[in-house]
Amino acid sequence: MNKLKIMTIFGTRPEAVKMAPLVTELARRPECESICCVTAQHREMLDSVLSIFQLVPDYDLDIMEPRQTLSTITSKCLIGMDELLNKTRPDLVLVHGDTSTTFSGALSAFYHRIPVGHVEAGLRTWDKYAPFPEEINRTMVGDIATLHFCPTKSNRKNLAGEGIQKGVFITGNTVIDALHTTVQKEYTFTTKLLNELDYENRKIILVTCHRRENYGQPMEHIMTALRRLADQYPEVELVYPVHLSPVVRETAQTYLGGHARIHLIEPLDVAEMHNLMARVYLVMTDSGGLQEEAPALGKPVLVLRRETERPEAVEAGTVKIAGTEEETIFAMASELVESSAAYEKMAHSVNPYGDGRACARIADAILWHFGRRTTPPEEFSGE
Ligand code: UD1
């Protein structure tokens, strides 16, 4: 029998972190020919992940431009994918999550009548503009996809509410598979500062903030609250690996620059990031991925957004929505700095997003769908 040709398409840092273990899993399966295509919607931040997971893409569309717009990303991806899909004709295209690469990868496969598998399917806020444009990207990919790999039961419920019931599998999130390969008990950082921080005696807070809907006032309010936190508490130190987006860098420099206990550093490679997260006191972020990783590492998270599509860890009590208002963020973070009771209530490890076997389940589901396996994959139970 011919091997199944499975093309993975991804382009940004979070997609790469979450697709890398799947590319490795597919390459391990004798029934599959794994073809890896990157759009390089991100360049440096993508390459950093590829290098940590020792992945060499088969195709690289190299589309990134400084200050790119949603339209340029989408149109460059579509044009690049057109030629590639004509040439390679995979049996299945896999996309991940909700970025512009995700949407254009799926649309392009649809134009070529190639079935699509959506990894990290079914996340929803039900707000078109938050996160923007991700909510609509993932909804449209849900309409296009034939196979839907949902991390959790509630993601499946979201799809069912939209009438999507066929080809849905609960697999857990592949980010937990990635985390299992990067976090080490004894880890020496290559970033000098991270080896020098006093994790035992100081309250080190890991910060990230990059979302498009936070650009402008919300980001300014968030950063003002963060600076107040560092001013108010001498035991607090902030470590903020700043995203390479010029909009984010300018705002971070203006609001957080020049403070002795605020470390604005370059983006970290993912091994450094995961091991840093395992050692800090608290995480404050608007990132999707960090909301999934930190709970598995027992770290409380304050979400710097008005909503989340990841309610599971909120329900488990390790994540709280802090919003984008200065006063609320400052008050919620202050409580966790001052009150060990409030802190301990949140600081326990939970695994609602996965058990490290999501990629195996996705590969099994694909083989089952194509009749190369007699049984469907077992479901991730989330308990
Ligand atoms: C994108 C995704 C977002 C995801 C985020 C992860 C979309 C619409 N947004 O947003 O869902 O949460 O990635 O980080 O797909 N840049 C570099 N080098 C890099 C990466 C980015 O210089 O390696 C700069 C470029 O100037 C680029 C800008 O950052 O134009 C913005 O990148 P872009 O992918 O458009 O948006 P993100 O905010 O990264």
Ligand code: UDP
């Ligand atoms: N990450 C990283 N280095 C950083 C910041 C984030 O390796 O400096 C990792 C993080 O651990 C997670 C992923 O990148 O796996 C999340 O990416 P990001 O926050 O950019 O995107 P989102 O998840 O919000 O889409």
